[in-house]
Amino acid sequence: MSINSNYTVFNRITRLNETGYLVCFDAPPHTVSDGLWSEKENGRTPMKSFLPLFELQVLIIFALTKSTTFVLKPLKLPEFILQMIAGLIIGILFELKGMEKYMSVVFPYGTHDIISAISSIGFVLFIFINGVQMDFSMITRTGNKAWAVSIVGLAIPLVAGITPLLMFPEKIIAIETNNGNGLYVALVSHAISSFAVIASLLSELQIQNSELGRLSLSSALVSDLLSTIITTNIIAVRTGSSFNVISTNLISLFILAVFVPLICRPILLLIIKRTPEGTNVKDSYIYVIISMVFALGVISVKIGQDFVLGAFIFGLSVPEGPPLGSALVKKLQFFGPTFLLPIFVTTSVLKADFSVDFSSFVMVSTGMVILLTHVVKIAACFITALCCKMPVNDALCLSLILNTKGVVEIGAYHTLFDSNVIDGKTYGVMMLSTMIIGTIVHWSVKLLYDPSRKYAGYQKRNIMGLKRNSEPRILLTVQKQNHISAATDFLDICCPTPENPIAVDVIHVIELVGRALPIFIPHCLQRQASNSASHKSYSDDIILAFDIYEHENENAVSINTYTAISPANLMFEDVCNLALDKVASIIILPFHIRWSSDGTVESDDKKVLRALNKKVLEIAPCSVGILVTRANSIAKATPINSITSEYSITRLAIIYIGGTDDDEEILCLARRAMNSPRIKLVVYHLVSKDCIAELEDLMIIGDEILEELKHSENVQYQEIFTKDGSQTAGFLREIVTEHDFFIVGRRHGSMSPQTDGLSEWSEFPELGAVGDFLASPDLNSWASVLVVQQQLSLRNELNGWVL
Template sequence: MKFNADKNLLHSITQFSETLYQLCYATPIKTVSDGIWSDQKKGRIPMKSLFPVFELQVIVIFVITQICRTLIKPLGLPLFISQMMAGLILVGLFELAPLESYMTTLFPFGTHDIISTISSIGLVLFVFINGVQMDFNMIKRTGHKAWVISIIGLIAPLLLGLAPAAFFPGKFERKHESDIYVLLVSHSLTSFAVVASFLTELKMQNSELGRLALSSALVSDMLSTIVATIGVVVVKTPNGSVMARELFLLFSLVVLIPLLFRPAMFWIIRKTPEGRPVSEGYIYMITAMVFVLGVVSVKINHEFVLGAFILGLSVPEGPPLGSVLVKKLHFFGNTFLLPIFVTTSMLRADLKMDYASTTTLVIGLVVLVTHVVKIIACFLPALFCQMPVSDALTVAFIMNTKGIVEVGFFCSLYDNNLIGSKTYALMMISVMVVATIMQLLVKILYDPSRKYASYQQRNIINLKPNSELRILITIHKPNHISPSIDFLDVCHPTTEHPIVVDALHLVELVGQSLPIFTSHALQRQSSSASSHRSYSDNVILAFDIFQHNNQNATSVFTYTAISPPDLMYENVCTLALDKLASMIVLPFHQRWSSDGGIESDDKNLRALNCKVLETAPCTVGIHICRASHPRKDSCTKLAMIYLGGTDDQEALCLAKRAIVNPNIRMVVYHLVVKHHAAELEDLMVMEDYLLQEVKHAHNVAYKEVFVKDGSDTTAFLRDVVKEHEFFIVGRRHEINAPQTMGLTDWSEFPELGVIADVLSSPDFKSDASVLVVQQQLSRKKSTKRLIF
């Protein structure tokens, strides 16, 4: 290694031999500079001051990381791979002769440890955040599948992975023998944090496979943490009395932290007024305790992150405390410092080695055999539990993935001289290779939309006469409850035309990793689900009252799903599939105030609606509510805008159920193009079974409206919009339908369709509610993705 005193933070360098140097620092170390115009001889110039060098290093790391992320994003590789690639690139730049002097100036001797130490705070916060997000009570609720997969997947590779080392006795250097056993153990473990991040990137944590993998990873992580921690004590302290003392201190730490701090956390929650955020002072105190307990862990000869992890487990997951801690610490820890830690960890790897040596080959073989055994050990129990082969393989690959936790683990082993530099470099490469292969294999095997492929003809038009109508109602906010009840009243359930309602309350997952789905009809809520039940109390009460008011005509089942916003559609579609729903009703993402202004605009809700429209296994309706409408004791003016097509036919079938209600007065407006009037008779014959039935109903008025183009349609809608309280319209029409010609270009919300978009326009200043109906999409046809 060559040193230049003018290009690093050292005060002087004296070379004694080819590899021996005397290095002297100036004390105190210059932290900040006097600027680029400072005195070059006596001033604190930027590149010989600690903070400017650190800032420049961070900028370079983030620039290279983002470039790598942009390049590998189309390949669907894990996020941290780009961070490790940035470290590889920086290592390569040091080897280029033209850039060596610049890299030495950018990363002078002595700053590697500084930036690694600062960025390791990101690893501590990452471990703490994942501890907070763990629902420790989930272990008690986990089914036998997760327990079997996790236990066999942990024990089998530990028992069988010793075979490669046994087959090559004395074939590699004795000093690397301990490395083999350390690697065997490390690659047999499964980290909950890694699996949770893996599933989040693939948007799988809300699927059935994702839930099973998270539960298995949670059990495996708890068991492996216990085994690894105790194993480190046994390895590092061969003396019996010292070992007993270390184990006692470890047990005391594990017991005392939850015993002292968990009641304190609940006290903080009780002191926080309902609906108000947790005080900033409490957040600062808990964050400080993360580092205090880390120091305590080091004092008893354990890793710094151990205390942070146990404290994270002591924090009650979810709002109000867990969610606030995650939001406050996520950016500084996971987004800012953690990528720097991963990159600098890769910088420490010495990649100049003989890759054909026996030691390298044996280490690679140990890693390969360990993962093959672990894949088989996770695959066979899943297969025994009657899972499909592809799903069992997917779970096995998920349980074998590696990530940031392993990077931090290998760094700790390297710092404690438990593995050598060659082994450390090989392990960094193995983490990259394993994570990449596992993610690509899972993406190939798992297709979340395939479960809807054979689900056909689940709509209203194909229901048998007098059969029950199964409707899935989704609720996000309290203001969605009343409009949903209004819609069900319009459907008018009777003993001859019963309705089965599945009400799903969707809650955003914050402050925990594991999604929760609760059926309130089972009355077997777990402790964690009960803590969230207050969110759904109003939903349960409102629909219970609706069921009581419609006895023998309505059956109501309520559910609560706590999941990330971008995966809520999985809850909706899966429940609709399981309950054989004929229709899903979604609330519109905008809410209007009494003066006609927009009161709220939920972008997440709009994204959910668009995703459900694309994926749903049945008919979908979007309910645009402007005002609460009269109930059973008064007349409701209902209008149906009919242009033709499958969606309009589906909407007309729904309207047929509404006209059974004697308090409904419905008008069917059939928009016909003027120069196509001659074809009207043929059209009526084709759709006679629908139009003729409603046309002759005693409380239905049928009107044919002749229009020329979209401007005529808009003028007509403007004339009738204030005459009715509720509109039912189809979403899709023919692309070149003359009735809507020119309106598509002005459509603000494509998910509503042209007619509903016009009716919901603020320019109309209407209080009428609108229900947009889309018949189930055929899985055999490709659909145009909604753009917004």
């Protein structure tokens, strides 16, 4: 069948034989065209010029990918699978009658390699970024469980696959010859695990900082490094034609792997040292580093290795995290993984030959090797995990995660196909196996593993459930330094004394940028390995501040500090896990907005803090309090009198409506605060004018805590009768300047006449109707506001279900 030159990027095509053609094109080739309506004498038409053709192809690929994502969204497929499906659709359109003519115009013969070569830059940057995000030092701190699972999961499948080769070498070689070298590739590629692929899977499932996610990443880190050593040595041996060549390749590989980190890492650390804290790395440094990525890629090709090997080794040499690692990730994330990588995946599928039937020798033999390799690997990882005393469900999920396939395998198969190591049919089988395995693992793990199930307990964890004078456990969440003073102000409200001490856990949450492995550091047990400069500078001030507070309240407060570095959308896991482990009674979260004294917004962090607060409110294993502070909010507290002016009082107001567990919780906090000479406590009991009878019933029944507060000499109790939300708002507006601190219940989902209408004007539902009104900058108030929600699971349990 002859090829029409009109449907190619070439000027003329002459057929030489059954499979060969002589092509003619201009040198240098046309990059840009003269436009749709220009003269065609020079031949620079859009479909014969590379840039407009490339732009059109990119547009079509992205349109198909987004359409596929929208249509198949209910299936919840991995992102790279949707990009592969877009490639399958384009391939199918080529085969449809009536469409091949139009597809040949859009994707003419000769352009597949061009768009693939350009988009492969995205794959190189993807590998480099994942190398940057790897914390290579973690390899020395990875636990025995991760080492055991990764080594056994890698060694057993390889041994099981190599055994038949040693026992029946002639038969295996004959099968391999007829199979396009697919058996070796299938065995090795499906026995190894890729850190980048597993990190992407865990990110899509949003479980990378769960217990299973951390173990999976640690195991993948070990497995990926061992796999890289094995595959690079195999390539070095197979590409050598003699002993001298093989020796040269191995020595060159050793030099590349050893001297690049030894030379480059000190230089990169010097760049970090010369970058002032809090400032960005200079763009000139970034551009030099990117140039080195491609230079090392060329060097790796010169020694017979893949282009991406140099980028991967150099990525491992870059110090992960801020300022350099995060700067590189931010600079390259869009151009590489976001823009070019999807094009690379789609065009890689276009090259595959899917014309194999299920009875063909290639399909059966390669498919059997892939199936047996995965069965052996899953069994090996599963049994090893069980021996390490992991739960059955978690062990199965771990073995599935370590067997997943993705973009890295696609890039490897693409390189092997372009190098004529495997043929088109074997390449097609490999692509299908990647799609099937990636989909099965994604669905299976999502079905089997639910990290939130551990929060669905029946144990009461709140202030109200504590015995009288028992030690409450409080978890303070801090993100910025200005949250420290607000947190210590709340601790003062809790009135810690040697007779009534409190236990406090402080967690400093930091957004994970420029690294892939989440980090959790208990500073009370901090080892030398955890005391690196990369995260020491973040928490030092916070640790020091709470150490000073603990020293000032000796025998009254015990404080343990922690640092959690994790993705913004998964910070709640660290907070809730710590609250669960420490049996906390209440979690205190900072509000995402901080107002200055004149009512302007001083800081606003919707992306991290507000998302964290909302998620913790949903699944917290204990009560939750959101603390709204303003600049210098407690600084205006007034001295008690001239004699006791060594300390100042805090004018604390409790807004109590009743009828919900949230309101009972704030009364428990008030009972602790009333014994402090530094606190002037006022309890405002808002009662509806239409519910006087209910108030009388309440007096007859008698709420113990409310009765205790009413008859305490240290508490001023007032009953305020309001008809609706407007009267409540008017009353709150009158008293807002008389107090330094308010504690209110969130009352989520509860309706009462006292707040009727207030919720319609609420801007932040997480604060409740009253809390949102008190936090409004329109009130021109200095007061802090604590909005308390009791443990949700208790309420849901009463309704017959648990979160």
